[in-house]
Amino acid sequence: MIRVVLAEDQAMVLSAFASLLELEDDIEVVATAANGEEALAAVNEHRPDVLLTDIEMPLLSGLDVAQRLADERTEVRVVIFTTFARSGYLRRAMDAGVAGYVLKDAPITDLVDALRRVHSGERVVAPELAVAAWGEADPLTDRERDVLRLVGEGLPNSEISERLHLSEGTVRNYLSSAILKLSARNRTEAFAFARDKGYL
Amino acid sequence: MIRVVLAEDQAMVLSAFASLLELEDDIEVVATAANGEEALAAVNEHRPDVLLTDIEMPLLSGLDVAQRLADERTEVRVVIFTTFARSGYLRRAMDAGVAGYVLKDAPITDLVDALRRVHSGERVVAPELAVAAWGEADPLTDRERDVLRLVGEGLPNSEISERLHLSEGTVRNYLSSAILKLSARNRTEAFAFARDKGYL
Protein backbone atom coordinates (compact mmCIF):
# COMPACT_ATOMS: atom_id res chain seq x y z
CA MET A 1 0.00 0.00 0.00
CA ILE A 2 1.34 3.40 -1.02
CA ARG A 3 0.54 6.03 1.59
CA VAL A 4 0.14 9.47 0.00
CA VAL A 5 -0.30 13.04 1.22
CA LEU A 6 -1.90 15.24 -1.44
CA ALA A 7 -1.30 19.00 -1.58
CA GLU A 8 -3.21 21.24 -3.99
CA ASP A 9 -4.75 24.65 -3.38
CA GLN A 10 -7.93 24.40 -5.40
CA ALA A 11 -10.47 22.60 -3.25
CA MET A 12 -12.37 21.01 -6.14
CA VAL A 13 -9.27 19.76 -7.86
CA LEU A 14 -7.91 18.48 -4.57
CA SER A 15 -10.93 16.37 -3.79
CA ALA A 16 -11.28 15.22 -7.39
CA PHE A 17 -7.75 13.82 -7.36
CA ALA A 18 -8.18 12.43 -3.88
CA SER A 19 -11.21 10.36 -4.85
CA LEU A 20 -9.58 9.32 -8.07
CA LEU A 21 -6.48 8.03 -6.28
CA GLU A 22 -8.61 6.25 -3.70
CA LEU A 23 -10.06 4.18 -6.54
CA GLU A 24 -6.66 2.54 -6.99
CA ASP A 25 -6.42 -0.27 -4.51
CA ASP A 26 -2.70 0.04 -3.83
CA ILE A 27 -2.92 3.76 -3.03
CA GLU A 28 -4.19 5.39 0.12
CA VAL A 29 -4.55 9.15 0.59
CA VAL A 30 -3.77 9.60 4.25
CA ALA A 31 -4.12 13.38 4.31
CA THR A 32 -4.72 16.39 2.09
CA ALA A 33 -3.38 19.93 2.30
CA ALA A 34 -4.53 23.19 0.73
CA ASN A 35 -1.20 25.02 0.95
CA GLY A 36 2.50 24.52 1.61
CA GLU A 37 2.37 24.93 5.38
CA GLU A 38 -0.38 22.36 5.70
CA ALA A 39 1.56 20.01 3.44
CA LEU A 40 4.63 20.16 5.69
CA ALA A 41 2.52 19.62 8.79
CA ALA A 42 0.68 16.69 7.19
CA VAL A 43 3.94 15.03 6.16
CA ASN A 44 5.35 15.37 9.66
CA GLU A 45 2.21 14.03 11.23
CA HIS A 46 1.46 11.14 8.88
CA ARG A 47 4.90 10.19 7.57
CA PRO A 48 3.59 9.08 4.17
CA ASP A 49 5.57 7.23 1.52
CA VAL A 50 4.96 9.97 -1.00
CA LEU A 51 4.04 13.63 -0.96
CA LEU A 52 2.17 14.50 -4.14
CA THR A 53 2.13 18.26 -4.48
CA ASP A 54 1.20 21.09 -6.80
CA ILE A 55 3.73 23.92 -7.22
CA GLU A 56 1.80 27.15 -7.08
CA MET A 57 0.13 27.29 -3.68
CA PRO A 58 -0.33 29.97 -1.01
CA LEU A 59 2.13 30.47 1.85
CA LEU A 60 4.74 28.02 0.57
CA SER A 61 5.14 26.67 -2.95
CA GLY A 62 5.46 22.98 -3.66
CA LEU A 63 9.10 23.57 -4.56
CA ASP A 64 9.71 25.29 -1.22
CA VAL A 65 8.11 22.37 0.57
CA ALA A 66 10.34 19.91 -1.31
CA GLN A 67 13.40 21.96 -0.42
CA ARG A 68 12.47 22.10 3.27
CA LEU A 69 11.89 18.37 3.44
CA ALA A 70 15.25 17.78 1.79
CA ASP A 71 16.99 20.17 4.21
CA GLU A 72 15.42 18.42 7.17
CA ARG A 73 16.30 15.02 5.69
CA THR A 74 12.71 13.93 6.11
CA GLU A 75 12.13 10.41 4.81
CA VAL A 76 9.54 11.04 2.13
CA ARG A 77 9.64 10.92 -1.63
CA VAL A 78 8.19 13.96 -3.35
CA VAL A 79 6.26 13.99 -6.61
CA ILE A 80 5.48 17.37 -8.17
CA PHE A 81 2.40 17.59 -10.36
CA THR A 82 1.86 20.88 -12.05
CA THR A 83 0.43 22.74 -15.00
CA PHE A 84 3.72 24.37 -15.79
CA ALA A 85 6.29 22.90 -18.14
CA ARG A 86 8.90 25.45 -17.12
CA SER A 87 12.48 24.34 -17.21
CA GLY A 88 13.37 26.49 -14.21
CA TYR A 89 10.75 24.74 -12.10
CA LEU A 90 12.09 21.34 -13.04
CA ARG A 91 15.62 22.41 -12.29
CA ARG A 92 14.68 23.67 -8.85
CA ALA A 93 12.71 20.50 -8.27
CA MET A 94 15.73 18.37 -9.15
CA ASP A 95 17.95 20.50 -6.90
CA ALA A 96 15.49 19.83 -4.10
CA GLY A 97 15.86 16.12 -4.81
CA VAL A 98 12.29 15.36 -5.83
CA ALA A 99 11.58 11.86 -7.08
CA GLY A 100 9.01 12.73 -9.72
CA TYR A 101 7.73 15.56 -11.90
CA VAL A 102 4.43 15.03 -13.72
CA LEU A 103 2.40 17.45 -15.87
CA LYS A 104 -1.32 17.93 -15.34
CA ASP A 105 -1.61 17.85 -19.11
CA ALA A 106 -0.71 14.18 -19.22
CA PRO A 107 -3.28 11.38 -18.82
CA ILE A 108 -4.00 10.34 -15.21
CA THR A 109 -2.55 6.95 -15.85
CA ASP A 110 0.81 8.76 -15.92
CA LEU A 111 0.19 10.05 -12.44
CA VAL A 112 -0.71 6.70 -10.92
CA ASP A 113 2.13 5.12 -12.81
CA ALA A 114 4.57 7.73 -11.51
CA LEU A 115 3.43 7.14 -7.93
CA ARG A 116 4.05 3.42 -8.23
CA ARG A 117 7.44 3.79 -9.85
CA VAL A 118 8.55 6.42 -7.37
CA HIS A 119 7.40 4.20 -4.53
CA SER A 120 9.53 1.38 -5.88
CA GLY A 121 12.58 3.61 -5.93
CA GLU A 122 12.62 4.97 -9.46
CA ARG A 123 12.76 8.60 -10.52
CA VAL A 124 10.16 9.82 -12.98
CA VAL A 125 10.26 13.01 -15.05
CA ALA A 126 7.79 14.13 -17.71
CA PRO A 127 9.55 13.31 -21.00
CA GLU A 128 8.79 16.64 -22.71
CA LEU A 129 10.68 18.34 -19.90
CA ALA A 130 13.54 15.94 -19.39
CA VAL A 131 14.93 17.09 -22.71
CA ALA A 132 14.19 20.80 -22.43
CA ALA A 133 15.71 21.21 -19.01
CA TRP A 134 19.03 19.81 -20.06
CA GLY A 135 19.75 23.04 -21.83
CA GLU A 136 19.82 26.27 -19.95
CA ALA A 137 20.38 26.92 -16.31
CA ASP A 138 19.03 30.09 -14.74
CA PRO A 139 21.48 32.81 -15.79
CA LEU A 140 20.14 35.38 -13.34
CA THR A 141 21.69 36.47 -10.06
CA ASP A 142 19.60 36.78 -6.89
CA ARG A 143 19.43 40.54 -7.13
CA GLU A 144 18.39 40.44 -10.76
CA ARG A 145 15.56 38.13 -9.80
CA ASP A 146 14.53 40.43 -6.95
CA VAL A 147 14.32 43.35 -9.33
CA LEU A 148 12.42 41.41 -11.98
CA ARG A 149 9.79 40.27 -9.50
CA LEU A 150 9.02 43.85 -8.58
CA VAL A 151 9.04 44.86 -12.23
CA GLY A 152 6.29 42.30 -12.66
CA GLU A 153 4.18 44.14 -10.12
CA GLY A 154 4.46 47.22 -12.27
CA LEU A 155 6.65 49.24 -9.92
CA PRO A 156 8.82 52.03 -11.33
CA ASN A 157 12.58 51.95 -10.65
CA SER A 158 12.23 54.60 -7.96
CA GLU A 159 9.96 52.39 -5.89
CA ILE A 160 11.94 49.23 -6.59
CA SER A 161 15.02 50.97 -5.24
CA GLU A 162 13.16 51.87 -2.04
CA ARG A 163 11.84 48.37 -1.49
CA LEU A 164 15.27 46.80 -1.93
CA HIS A 165 17.17 49.60 -0.18
CA LEU A 166 19.26 50.29 -3.25
CA SER A 167 20.05 53.37 -5.27
CA GLU A 168 17.96 53.88 -8.37
CA GLY A 169 21.03 53.60 -10.57
CA THR A 170 21.82 50.17 -9.17
CA VAL A 171 18.33 48.99 -9.91
CA ARG A 172 18.77 50.18 -13.48
CA ASN A 173 22.04 48.27 -13.71
CA TYR A 174 20.56 44.99 -12.50
CA LEU A 175 17.60 45.37 -14.75
CA SER A 176 19.80 46.20 -17.69
CA SER A 177 21.91 43.13 -17.18
CA ALA A 178 18.83 40.94 -16.76
CA ILE A 179 17.42 42.31 -20.01
CA LEU A 180 20.71 41.53 -21.71
CA LYS A 181 20.92 37.98 -20.35
CA LEU A 182 17.36 37.19 -21.37
CA SER A 183 17.70 38.89 -24.77
CA ALA A 184 14.63 40.95 -23.99
CA ARG A 185 13.83 44.37 -25.37
CA ASN A 186 12.60 46.01 -22.20
CA ARG A 187 11.62 45.37 -18.57
CA THR A 188 8.20 43.96 -19.38
CA GLU A 189 9.51 41.43 -21.84
CA ALA A 190 12.33 40.48 -19.48
CA PHE A 191 9.79 39.76 -16.76
CA ALA A 192 7.64 37.72 -19.14
CA PHE A 193 10.61 35.61 -20.26
CA ALA A 194 11.86 34.98 -16.74
CA ARG A 195 8.38 34.04 -15.55
CA ASP A 196 7.76 31.69 -18.47
CA LYS A 197 11.03 29.86 -17.84
CA GLY A 198 10.21 29.50 -14.17
CA TYR A 199 13.16 31.56 -12.95
CA LEU A 200 11.11 33.65 -10.51
CA MET B 1 -30.64 12.19 -15.55
CA ILE B 2 -28.55 15.27 -16.24
CA ARG B 3 -26.55 14.90 -19.44
CA VAL B 4 -23.29 16.86 -19.25
CA VAL B 5 -20.47 17.79 -21.64
CA LEU B 6 -17.27 18.60 -19.78
CA ALA B 7 -14.62 20.95 -21.22
CA GLU B 8 -11.25 21.46 -19.53
CA ASP B 9 -7.80 21.66 -21.08
CA GLN B 10 -5.74 19.82 -18.52
CA ALA B 11 -6.11 16.12 -19.25
CA MET B 12 -5.66 14.98 -15.66
CA VAL B 13 -8.09 17.48 -14.25
CA LEU B 14 -10.58 16.66 -16.99
CA SER B 15 -10.64 12.95 -16.27
CA ALA B 16 -10.59 13.52 -12.52
CA PHE B 17 -13.75 15.61 -12.73
CA ALA B 18 -15.32 13.25 -15.24
CA SER B 19 -14.98 10.24 -12.96
CA LEU B 20 -16.07 12.27 -9.99
CA LEU B 21 -19.28 13.36 -11.72
CA GLU B 22 -19.95 9.84 -12.92
CA LEU B 23 -20.15 8.81 -9.29
CA GLU B 24 -23.33 10.85 -8.93
CA ASP B 25 -26.19 8.74 -10.10
CA ASP B 26 -28.26 11.54 -11.60
CA ILE B 27 -25.36 12.86 -13.70
CA GLU B 28 -24.00 11.42 -16.92
CA VAL B 29 -20.92 12.80 -18.70
CA VAL B 30 -21.78 12.21 -22.36
CA ALA B 31 -18.61 13.74 -23.78
CA THR B 32 -15.45 15.58 -22.81
CA ALA B 33 -13.48 18.27 -24.64
CA ALA B 34 -9.93 19.55 -24.27
CA ASN B 35 -10.48 22.97 -25.87
CA GLY B 36 -13.17 25.39 -27.00
CA GLU B 37 -13.56 24.03 -30.52
CA GLU B 38 -14.03 20.50 -29.25
CA ALA B 39 -16.54 21.76 -26.71
CA LEU B 40 -18.69 23.37 -29.43
CA ALA B 41 -18.51 20.27 -31.58
CA ALA B 42 -19.41 18.03 -28.64
CA VAL B 43 -22.39 20.18 -27.72
CA ASN B 44 -23.68 20.11 -31.29
CA GLU B 45 -23.23 16.39 -31.55
CA HIS B 46 -24.58 15.31 -28.18
CA ARG B 47 -27.07 18.07 -27.33
CA PRO B 48 -26.47 17.80 -23.57
CA ASP B 49 -28.55 19.47 -20.87
CA VAL B 50 -25.52 21.29 -19.53
CA LEU B 51 -22.09 22.32 -20.81
CA LEU B 52 -19.66 22.49 -17.89
CA THR B 53 -16.61 24.43 -19.03
CA ASP B 54 -13.37 25.95 -17.84
CA ILE B 55 -12.53 29.47 -19.06
CA GLU B 56 -8.88 29.44 -20.05
CA MET B 57 -8.51 26.89 -22.82
CA PRO B 58 -6.67 26.79 -26.16
CA LEU B 59 -8.32 27.86 -29.44
CA LEU B 60 -11.49 29.23 -27.88
CA SER B 61 -12.06 30.26 -24.27
CA GLY B 62 -15.02 29.00 -22.27
CA LEU B 63 -16.48 32.50 -22.43
CA ASP B 64 -16.18 32.51 -26.22
CA VAL B 65 -17.92 29.15 -26.37
CA ALA B 66 -20.76 30.44 -24.19
CA GLN B 67 -21.11 33.50 -26.41
CA ARG B 68 -21.23 31.41 -29.58
CA LEU B 69 -23.85 29.09 -28.17
CA ALA B 70 -25.94 32.11 -27.15
CA ASP B 71 -25.58 33.68 -30.61
CA GLU B 72 -26.65 30.45 -32.26
CA ARG B 73 -29.53 30.09 -29.81
CA THR B 74 -28.37 26.59 -29.02
CA GLU B 75 -30.53 24.92 -26.37
CA VAL B 76 -27.97 24.21 -23.70
CA ARG B 77 -27.35 25.66 -20.28
CA VAL B 78 -23.77 26.66 -19.63
CA VAL B 79 -21.95 26.42 -16.31
CA ILE B 80 -18.53 28.04 -16.05
CA PHE B 81 -16.10 26.58 -13.54
CA THR B 82 -12.84 28.41 -13.18
CA THR B 83 -9.93 29.28 -10.95
CA PHE B 84 -10.38 32.98 -11.51
CA ALA B 85 -12.57 35.18 -9.37
CA ARG B 86 -12.29 38.07 -11.81
CA SER B 87 -15.23 40.40 -12.03
CA GLY B 88 -14.67 40.99 -15.73
CA TYR B 89 -14.95 37.27 -16.42
CA LEU B 90 -18.22 37.02 -14.54
CA ARG B 91 -19.61 40.03 -16.35
CA ARG B 92 -18.77 38.58 -19.74
CA ALA B 93 -20.23 35.28 -18.64
CA MET B 94 -23.48 36.96 -17.63
CA ASP B 95 -23.56 38.86 -20.92
CA ALA B 96 -23.25 35.53 -22.68
CA GLY B 97 -26.23 34.32 -20.71
CA VAL B 98 -24.53 31.55 -18.76
CA ALA B 99 -26.61 29.76 -16.13
CA GLY B 100 -23.90 29.16 -13.58
CA TYR B 101 -20.47 30.38 -12.45
CA VAL B 102 -18.60 28.23 -9.93
CA LEU B 103 -15.08 28.63 -8.52
CA LYS B 104 -12.63 25.73 -8.43
CA ASP B 105 -11.75 26.91 -4.94
CA ALA B 106 -15.15 25.88 -3.62
CA PRO B 107 -15.93 22.37 -2.37
CA ILE B 108 -17.06 19.90 -5.10
CA THR B 109 -20.45 19.66 -3.49
CA ASP B 110 -20.98 23.18 -4.81
CA LEU B 111 -20.31 21.98 -8.32
CA VAL B 112 -22.73 19.07 -8.21
CA ASP B 113 -25.24 21.28 -6.47
CA ALA B 114 -24.88 23.94 -9.15
CA LEU B 115 -25.41 21.38 -11.91
CA ARG B 116 -28.63 20.19 -10.32
CA ARG B 117 -29.99 23.65 -9.71
CA VAL B 118 -29.07 24.85 -13.18
CA HIS B 119 -30.73 21.79 -14.64
CA SER B 120 -33.90 22.61 -12.78
CA GLY B 121 -33.91 26.12 -14.21
CA GLU B 122 -32.16 28.14 -11.55
CA ARG B 123 -29.18 30.42 -12.01
CA VAL B 124 -26.17 29.93 -9.75
CA VAL B 125 -23.30 32.35 -9.14
CA ALA B 126 -20.43 31.96 -6.70
CA PRO B 127 -21.42 34.20 -3.76
CA GLU B 128 -18.00 35.86 -3.37
CA LEU B 129 -18.34 37.13 -6.92
CA ALA B 130 -22.04 38.01 -7.04
CA VAL B 131 -21.24 40.94 -4.76
CA ALA B 132 -17.96 42.08 -6.30
CA ALA B 133 -19.19 42.14 -9.87
CA TRP B 134 -22.04 44.46 -9.11
CA GLY B 135 -19.58 47.26 -8.85
CA GLU B 136 -17.38 48.19 -11.74
CA ALA B 137 -17.90 47.58 -15.41
CA ASP B 138 -14.94 47.46 -17.75
CA PRO B 139 -13.97 51.11 -18.34
CA LEU B 140 -11.69 50.33 -21.28
CA THR B 141 -12.39 50.83 -24.96
CA ASP B 142 -11.61 48.11 -27.52
CA ARG B 143 -8.47 49.87 -28.69
CA GLU B 144 -7.20 50.37 -25.18
CA ARG B 145 -7.59 46.65 -24.58
CA ASP B 146 -5.77 45.85 -27.83
CA VAL B 147 -2.84 47.97 -26.77
CA LEU B 148 -2.75 46.55 -23.25
CA ARG B 149 -2.65 42.99 -24.52
CA LEU B 150 0.44 43.73 -26.56
CA VAL B 151 1.99 45.62 -23.67
CA GLY B 152 1.64 42.39 -21.72
CA GLU B 153 3.79 40.63 -24.28
CA GLY B 154 6.52 43.15 -23.61
CA LEU B 155 6.36 44.94 -26.93
CA PRO B 156 7.60 48.53 -27.17
CA ASN B 157 5.24 51.21 -28.53
CA SER B 158 6.96 51.17 -31.89
CA GLU B 159 6.09 47.54 -32.46
CA ILE B 160 2.60 47.86 -31.02
CA SER B 161 1.92 50.63 -33.51
CA GLU B 162 3.03 48.37 -36.37
CA ARG B 163 0.91 45.45 -35.25
CA LEU B 164 -2.22 47.59 -34.94
CA HIS B 165 -1.46 49.77 -37.96
CA LEU B 166 -1.50 52.92 -35.86
CA SER B 167 0.89 55.78 -35.40
CA GLU B 168 3.16 55.53 -32.39
CA GLY B 169 1.65 58.66 -30.90
CA THR B 170 -1.80 57.13 -31.01
CA VAL B 171 -0.56 54.08 -29.19
CA ARG B 172 0.86 56.35 -26.53
CA ASN B 173 -2.47 58.13 -26.24
CA TYR B 174 -4.48 54.93 -25.79
CA LEU B 175 -2.02 53.61 -23.30
CA SER B 176 -1.99 56.88 -21.42
CA SER B 177 -5.77 56.88 -21.12
CA ALA B 178 -5.82 53.23 -20.07
CA ILE B 179 -3.25 54.02 -17.37
CA LEU B 180 -5.42 56.90 -16.21
CA LYS B 181 -8.63 54.85 -16.12
CA LEU B 182 -6.99 52.04 -14.18
CA SER B 183 -5.14 54.40 -11.83
CA ALA B 184 -1.90 52.67 -12.71
CA ARG B 185 1.55 54.21 -12.63
CA ASN B 186 2.91 52.80 -15.87
CA ARG B 187 2.22 50.32 -18.67
CA THR B 188 3.24 47.25 -16.73
CA GLU B 189 0.98 48.03 -13.80
CA ALA B 190 -1.88 48.91 -16.13
CA PHE B 191 -1.55 45.52 -17.79
CA ALA B 192 -1.44 43.74 -14.45
CA PHE B 193 -4.58 45.53 -13.22
CA ALA B 194 -6.53 44.85 -16.41
CA ARG B 195 -5.51 41.20 -16.41
CA ASP B 196 -6.40 40.70 -12.76
CA LYS B 197 -9.87 42.16 -13.28
CA GLY B 198 -10.43 39.95 -16.31
CA TYR B 199 -10.78 42.81 -18.78
CA LEU B 200 -8.46 41.29 -21.35
Next chain:
DNA sequence: CAGCGGCCATGACAACTGTCATCCCGGAGT
Protein backbone atom coordinates in the same frame (compact mmCIF):
# COMPACT_ATOMS: atom_id res chain seq x y z
C1' DC C 1 -28.86 69.58 -34.93
C1' DA C 2 -25.84 69.74 -31.09
C1' DG C 3 -23.22 67.13 -28.11
C1' DC C 4 -20.74 63.22 -26.71
C1' DG C 5 -17.65 59.44 -27.14
C1' DG C 6 -14.77 56.44 -29.71
C1' DC C 7 -11.10 56.36 -33.00
C1' DC C 8 -6.93 58.43 -35.16
C1' DA C 9 -3.40 61.75 -35.50
C1' DT C 10 0.41 65.59 -34.43
C1' DG C 11 3.70 68.06 -31.77
C1' DA C 12 6.00 69.39 -27.60
C1' DC C 13 7.70 68.44 -23.22
C1' DA C 14 8.90 66.05 -19.01
C1' DA C 15 9.79 61.92 -16.83
C1' DC C 16 11.37 57.41 -16.83
C1' DT C 17 14.20 53.72 -18.73
C1' DG C 18 18.21 51.45 -20.65
C1' DT C 19 23.22 51.47 -21.73
C1' DC C 20 27.93 52.22 -20.77
C1' DA C 21 32.16 53.30 -18.49
C1' DT C 22 34.12 53.26 -14.21
C1' DC C 23 34.71 52.78 -9.55
C1' DC C 24 34.94 50.24 -4.55
C1' DC C 25 34.48 46.04 -1.67
C1' DG C 26 34.67 41.17 -0.42
C1' DG C 27 34.76 36.21 -1.13
C1' DA C 28 36.05 32.00 -4.00
C1' DG C 29 39.32 29.81 -6.90
C1' DT C 30 44.03 28.95 -9.16
Next chain:
DNA sequence: ACTCCGGGATGACAGTTGTCATGGCCGCTG
Protein backbone atom coordinates in the same frame (compact mmCIF):
# COMPACT_ATOMS: atom_id res chain seq x y z
C1' DA D 1 48.99 37.22 -5.17
C1' DC D 2 45.89 37.55 -8.86
C1' DT D 3 41.64 37.10 -11.21
C1' DC D 4 36.78 36.46 -11.52
C1' DC D 5 32.21 37.39 -9.98
C1' DG D 6 28.51 39.31 -7.27
C1' DG D 7 26.88 43.21 -4.80
C1' DG D 8 26.62 48.18 -4.69
C1' DA D 9 27.31 52.80 -6.52
C1' DT D 10 27.98 57.26 -9.79
C1' DG D 11 27.43 60.04 -13.81
C1' DA D 12 26.41 60.86 -18.51
C1' DC D 13 23.78 60.05 -22.48
C1' DA D 14 20.26 58.37 -25.70
C1' DG D 15 16.10 56.39 -26.25
C1' DT D 16 11.46 55.25 -24.75
C1' DT D 17 7.43 56.34 -22.36
C1' DG D 18 3.73 59.23 -20.41
C1' DT D 19 1.09 63.63 -20.47
C1' DC D 20 -1.30 67.34 -22.52
C1' DA D 21 -3.36 70.32 -25.85
C1' DT D 22 -5.47 70.22 -29.99
C1' DG D 23 -7.46 68.87 -34.15
C1' DG D 24 -10.36 65.90 -37.44
C1' DC D 25 -13.74 62.21 -38.61
C1' DC D 26 -17.54 59.29 -37.64
C1' DG D 27 -21.94 57.53 -35.50
C1' DC D 28 -25.24 57.71 -32.04
C1' DT D 29 -28.68 59.97 -29.10
C1' DG D 30 -31.41 63.47 -26.88
